[in-house]
Amino acid sequence: MDDNAGLFNALSSERPVQPVFIFDTEILSKLEDKSDARVNFIYQSLVLLNEEYNKHKGSLKVYYGNPPEVWKKIVAEFDVAEVYTNRDYEPYAQQRDQLIYEFLKKKNIPFKGFKDHVIFEKKEITKDDGLPYTIFTPYSKKWKLNLTPAHFKSFDSLSLLHRLNGSNFKMPLLKDIGFSKTHLSFPATYTSNSIIKNYHQNRDIPSLNGTSRLGVHLRFGTISIRRLATQAQGLNEVFLNELIWRDFYSMILYNFPHVVGNSFKPAYDKIKWRNNEAEFEAWCTGKTGYPIVDAGMRELNNTGHMHNRLRMITASFLTKHLLIDWRWGEAYFAQKLLDFDLASNNGGWQWAASSGCDAAPYFRIFNPYEQTKRFDPQYNYIKTWVPELNTAKYPQAIVEHAFARKRVLETYAKALKND
Numbered sequence: 001m002d003d004n005a006g007l008f009n010a011l012s013s014e015r016p017v018q019p020v021f022i023f024d025t026e027i028l029s030k031l032e033d034k035s036d037a038r039v040n041f042i043y044q045s046l047v048l049l050n051e052e053y054n055k056h057k058g059s060l061k062v063y064y065g066n067p068p069e070v071w072k073k074i075v076a077e078f079d080v081a082e083v084y085t086n087r088d089y090e091p092y093a094q095q096r097d098q099l100i101y102e103f104l105k106k107k108n109i110p111f112k113g114f115k116d117h118v119i120f121e122k123k124e125i126t127k128d129d130g131l132p133y134t135i136f137t138p139y140s141k142k143w144k145l146n147l148t149p150a151h152f153k154s155f156d157s158l159s160l161l162h163r164l165n166g167s168n169f170k171m172p173l174l175k176d177i178g179f180s181k182t183h184l185s186f187p188a189t190y191t192s193n194s195i196i197k198n199y200h201q202n203r204d205i206p207s208l209n210g211t212s213r214l215g216v217h218l219r220f221g222t223i224s225i226r227r228l229a230t231q232a233q234g235l236n237e238v239f240l241n242e243l244i245w246r247d248f249y250s251m252i253l254y255n256f257p258h259v260v261g262n263s264f265k266p267a268y269d270k271i272k273w274r275n276n277e278a279e280f281e282a283w284c285t286g287k288t289g290y291p292i293v294d295a296g297m298r299e300l301n302n303t304g305h306m307h308n309r310l311r312m313i314t315a316s317f318l319t320k321h322l323l324i325d326w327r328w329g330e331a332y333f334a335q336k337l338l339d340f341d342l343a344s345n346n347g348g349w350q351w352a353a354s355s356g357c358d359a360a361p362y363f364r365i366f367n368p369y370e371q372t373k374r375f376d377p378q379y380n381y382i383k384t385w386v387p388e389l390n391t392a393k394y395p396q397a398i399v400e401h402a403f404a405r406k407r408v409l410e411t412y413a414k415a416l417k418n419d
Contacts, residue, residue: 008155058164215339
């Protein structure tokens with residue numbers, strides 16, 4: 001609320017402002033788990049937001065339905081002069097917002113979108129010829145070159161909250177939108193300077209509290225990307241680079257929307273995936289017989305979180321060891337991750353499968369045993385999630401590493417031989 005581009009610009013218009021949130025049934029209807037943690041997170045955040053608005057004699061108006069239909073209700077209920085929002089770069093959101101823009105235009109109501117989710121968006125960072133980057137390193141260099149103090153400037157809405165509409169709307173209950181409470185807990189909105197300062201040393205060690213755990217907050221806008229980037233800039237270049245990766249993947253999604261459902265590099269759609277459903281189930285449930293892989297999957301299933309090093313290891317294992325389509329893994333992460341973000345999730349999976357922009361070459365295959373030696377040599381992380389390790393209850397390895405490596409190299413080489 002205190003650093004929100006859309007809200008700030010609305011409050012700056014000097015008209016009474018009514019904050020609105022729409023639970024989008026087009027999205028919610030696709031969620032099979034009716035105690036979905038992300039819906040819980042959004043709901044809890046809205047309750048807190050409404051409490052803050054109440055302190056300033058305003059309130060949040062929450063709707064549930066198909067957004068274009070909801071907007072018909074809103075313009076009938078309020079004398080709407082202008083609509084302010086922050087931009088969303090996912091293909092569905094772009095189509096949805098375009099429909100709303102066209103509807104409001106017919107009513108002579110301006111629909112104003114603002115950049116708030118990222119530092120640089122769309123085509124703000126391009127190559128000298130104006131084309132979007134597809135390689136991260138030159139993109140990150142240009143990103144840093146173009147950075148100015150203005151990009152870190154906060155939108156101070158707090159001093160303008162007296163312009164809220166003054167209404168007092170009642171919040172619906174979670175069950176009113178068809179969902180129930182989750183057992184999962186959510187990370188704090190704050191990360192210490194010490195975590196960011198030591199990030200480059202600790203970020204790959206899953207047994208340490210060495211990462212920010214802020215992904216869910218960045219995803220849903222409950223913290224400011226500008227303030228986090230400001231904090232990172234003075235403390236740790238590696239952490240800042242992770243924020244740049246986030247901008248990079250958002251830019252890729254916007255400029256190359258075919259990555260949703262298709263390989264960034266079309267040749268990689270020729271790969272003959274095995275797609276063995278029993279093996280996929282073993283991967284999902286953390287029963288592959290590879291302890292580091294199983295630990296990562298069990299952490300995800302139990303907490304909605306997975307350490308970034310484990311995201312790479314588990315994704316590599318699914319695509320390279322089991323030769324299962326990266327889209328299967330992408331969909332499973334989308335279902336389970338609290339911080340699921342289409343751009344970053346898609347980018348990460350295509351990186352692991354070698355089908356994406358600036359991806360790991362296809363002959364780079366993570367060895368789970370070597371990864372364990374490097375990042376969890378004492379099995380501290382693994383023992384947390386695989387307590388039955390070294391007992392008769394723990395399964396045999398689902399596939400032998402050397403065999404799997406040879407198989408995937410041959411499969412990829414055959415698919416790509418003419419490219």
